[in-house]
Amino acid sequence: MADISQYLAAIMAAVYGEDVRGSIHDAIEIINDVGEKVLSTGTAVVGPSSSSAGFFDDSLYLNTNTMELWKCIGSDSWASQGVLKGSPGTPGADGDGIDDIQKTGTSGLVDTYTIYMTDGATTYNFMVTNGQNGNKWYRGTDISGKSVNPTVFADSGITLAYPNDFYLNPTEGAIYHCDTGGAPAVATWVYDFTMTGGGGGGGTSDYNDLTNKPSIASVTLSGNKTLADLGIAASADLATVATTGAYSDLTGTPTLATVATSGAYNDLTGRPSLATVATTGSYNDLDNKPSLATVATTGSYNDLSNTPSIPSVSIASEGTPSSSATKAQKLNISGTKTNIDGSVYMEYTASASTFTFTNSAITTTSAIDVYADTWGDNPSSVTVSSGSCSVSFSASKSRTVRIYIR
Numbered sequence: 001m002a003d004i005s006q007y008l009a010a011i012m013a014a015v016y017g018e019d020v021r022g023s024i025h026d027a028i029e030i031i032n033d034v035g036e037k038v039l040s041t042g043t044a045v046v047g048p049s050s051s052s053a054g055f056f057d058d059s060l061y062l063n064t065n066t067m068e069l070w071k072c073i074g075s076d077s078w079a080s081q082g083v084l085k086g087s088p089g090t091p092g093a094d095g096d097g098i099d100d101i102q103k104t105g106t107s108g109l110v111d112t113y114t115i116y117m118t119d120g121a122t123t124y125n126f127m128v129t130n131g132q133n134g135n136k137w138y139r140g141t142d143i144s145g146k147s148v149n150p151t152v153f154a155d156s157g158i159t160l161a162y163p164n165d166f167y168l169n170p171t172e173g174a175i176y177h178c179d180t181g182g183a184p185a186v187a188t189w190v191y192d193f194t195m196t197g198g199g200g201g202g203g204t205s206d207y208n209d210l211t212n213k214p215s216i217a218s219v220t221l222s223g224n225k226t227l228a229d230l231g232i233a234a235s236a237d238l239a240t241v242a243t244t245g246a247y248s249d250l251t252g253t254p255t256l257a258t259v260a261t262s263g264a265y266n267d268l269t270g271r272p273s274l275a276t277v278a279t280t281g282s283y284n285d286l287d288n289k290p291s292l293a294t295v296a297t298t299g300s301y302n303d304l305s306n307t308p309s310i311p312s313v314s315i316a317s318e319g320t321p322s323s324s325a326t327k328a329q330k331l332n333i334s335g336t337k338t339n340i341d342g343s344v345y346m347e348y349t350a351s352a353s354t355f356t357f358t359n360s361a362i363t364t365t366s367a368i369d370v371y372a373d374t375w376g377d378n379p380s381s382v383t384v385s386s387g388s389c390s391v392s393f394s395a396s397k398s399r400t401v402r403i404y405i406r
Helices: 005-012 017-033
Strands: 039-042 060-063 068-074 077-083 098-107 110-117 123-129 137-139 166-169 174-180 188-194 329-332 344-358 368-372 381-385 388-405
Touching (some): 368 381
Parallel strands (some): 039 060, 137 166, 329 344
Antiparallel strands (some): 060 068, 068 077, 098 110, 110 123, 166 174, 174 188, 344 388, 368 388
16 A cells, blocks of 8 residues: 555645645545546655656656656656645644544555544545556576576566566476565575476476375375275265176167177178189189199109200210320321301310310411410410311420310
8 A cells, every 4th residue: 555654744734824734635636636646655656757667657746845746657757746735834823733643444455544624624535546566478598497486586587577577488397476575685586387398307207205195075086096995975876887887787789790709800891702722822713823834843844845966076085195296196086066156176185295276177278276274384285187176386395285176
């Protein structure tokens, strides 16, 4: 409620009768007109730019030095509502003065004051309606934590907090309310709840760890409670299944096919007619199998049809290699091998230094290619005559020599 004791004291200090009564009348009338607004007194507000810290919009302030009434219209902004007492006039005749002013009643936000005059008989009543502070929201990170006990946050930056003001910490998503109003070093704040989960932050998944569990008939819902534990009489109208939970106690149950409880394919009705192979998986149980050739199951070359004709080749040796390095191994070939490109080749393996190949395909104009089976074992000479080719090496050793006749 507004403190008007200084204002009342100023009125009692007046000494001029009619003017004093007029000033009192005017002051009471203005106070009554601003009924819902907060009226404060003092000497702090002296002009339009005076500080409005701690005041709400439409708050009224009476400067008891100048008797000028100011109205707060915004931050550090005031509007004059007029001067309640003018300059002293010509002294009038002594009249009744104010003997005392007392608060004689309170109803809600309305205070009743009685003015007692010096004649001992005359009284005047006036009422002052005090405005109620509204809730104000603040936002920042200086108030934090989750303490449900009133806590002072001296660095909150809130110049003057009122009970039930609110504070939002957007970083934590937490909401707090002011428990005790005042300056930062005095005001206390209490954690209410968190708007965002933030991963639970120390919550619990155990029902037994919860606080403020629900209850029925003053019995906390914890553990397994029966109807009797909760003071609830069981209804005689409940079907048996209500307490047994058994399917067999249900009435009006549908008639289920055998397969509903057996789960067996053979208990199905309207099953499709399956071929034998559907259950055996055997190739032999397939219908319309393709007619396979013998080679499909034997894999034998001999079971193939239309095989190519491969000529036979026989190689015969004539004579024996001589132990003398100057003697040559004589080789007669009754058959030849024909390469894809049409060339003929002959091959012989022996331990010798000279290899002689005879074949009618060899002529003095034949192109002869000579190969030995050892890398770098090149012949020292190759002599070609009609029907014969002699290949000599610098040393006698075991080697395989092949010639190509083109």
